[in-house]
Amino acid sequence: MALFVKEWKQGTRTLAVWTLGIAAMLMVCIFLFPEMKHEMDSMTKLFANMGTFTKAFGMDLLNFGELSGFYGVECGNVIGIGGALFAAYLGAGMLSKEEKEHTAEFLMTHPVSRFCVVLQKFLSVMIQLVVLNLVVSLLSWISIRVIGEQFPAKEFVLLHGSYLLLQLEIGAICFGISAWIRRGSLGIGLGLAAVLYFLDLISNISTDAALLQYITPFAYAKPAHILTAGSLDWGLAALGIVYGAVAAAAGFWWYCRKDLTA
Template identity: 35%
Template sequence: MLFRREFKRNLRGLIIWSIIIAGIIFLYLGIFPSMAKQQQDMDNLMNAVPEGMQKAFGMDRLSLGTLLGFYGIEIHLMTTLLGSIYAALLASGIVAKEQNEKTAEFLLALPVSRPTIIVHKWLAAMANVLLFNAVIVAASFAGFQLAHGEDLSYKAFFLLELAVLMMHLTFAGIAFLFSAVARRTRSIVSMSLGTVFIMYFLSVAAGLSDRLSWLKYVTPFKYADSAQIITERSFHPLYAGIMAIAIAGCFLASYWYYNKKDIAV
């Protein structure tokens, strides 16, 4: 019952964000054929970009003239950044909004335990993120047909999308933890979105300067680096492990704190 309740409460947001991301994917892949015909001009344009910027956005290893390279440079940025924002917004209010909307008394009066409440809310948040990423994959496949590009490596594509999914789940987990700990929804949203943007800028900084390359171990955006995954056709096990631990750790911490939390109703 609680899972269905939470899923329905967030269904509208899922639909809106899914339409937005699918529209962006179709729009970008729709213009790929015309850009591919001007590959030499595109390569010259990319070469004119400062070397640091090329490294930061994977332009030094990917080409706009190839379908997967174009996807990794142009579309990947949108799916990672917008998807992380969606995941953070979704999870940031899923627990704390009960107090903010004065519905905690009703929820806690139901014949269900606190562990059941927090688990069902977690499952609802994860289900929304999974469906959102399924839309990304489906829209990308449909867009590839419109783009009429060369044969692409589906292995590299699926590894890239797996990394993106885990990154979205990581930000959802962090925001969920904020939601379980904090009391005011507005501050939770600010912290969650702030975390996403800070991590994004850290990933850019890690690519711009060799002296800051160590930051790639701090930000999930670098764990889902399109240039590395597409060119090497591999998703680094260390990055996958770090994100898996972060996701599990956020859930366990949320579970523990929510059961100890003094909830004013």
């Protein structure tokens, strides 16, 4: 527990910066909406006819004249990319920072099992992501009420829930990777998050690349689907949970037996 508290204290500043950064960008988008609303009718047509670009972002399925459609695309990308990068950053650094900063030796010579250390660090990643998403979605919800718009609660929860799940998956995968790779796990993590995002764009554009949806978590965190169907693609979400769990388990397994560098 002491380690968990330490990680929380150590991480609060970064967490606050990312949370407020993402929330601020969402809020800017939301507060711009009333101004843009009237022009959106023509914009919707324009956006719906931009060929592959339209397909990539699912813009043909959403109505930009309504807040939900606008929020789905604009804000979905902000929290999707921002959240994924933060999850990768947090997950990839949590274990590897101890070796990078040469504190692993100090930490691991206390009477705690490696498993216990890894568990506290893993939970720390998960909890920080949950906190980020709770704060962001709360601020977002308040902003929506402030501009006097409505957003169906169920869809709002599903949308933000899917982004949380996406971040947990990426966080867990990067956490697992960082147990195996001592140096450069941060770069690999951030790269992975970006690649997964682009894989989703590709799978949206080309039907030949439909298989990619089974790889990238952005396939289930998809506003166009959630807002039109009113539900998540639970099959893809479950697959994502499996990926995250397998990667984290592999990380646990290896970190509990590997040699720590001085």
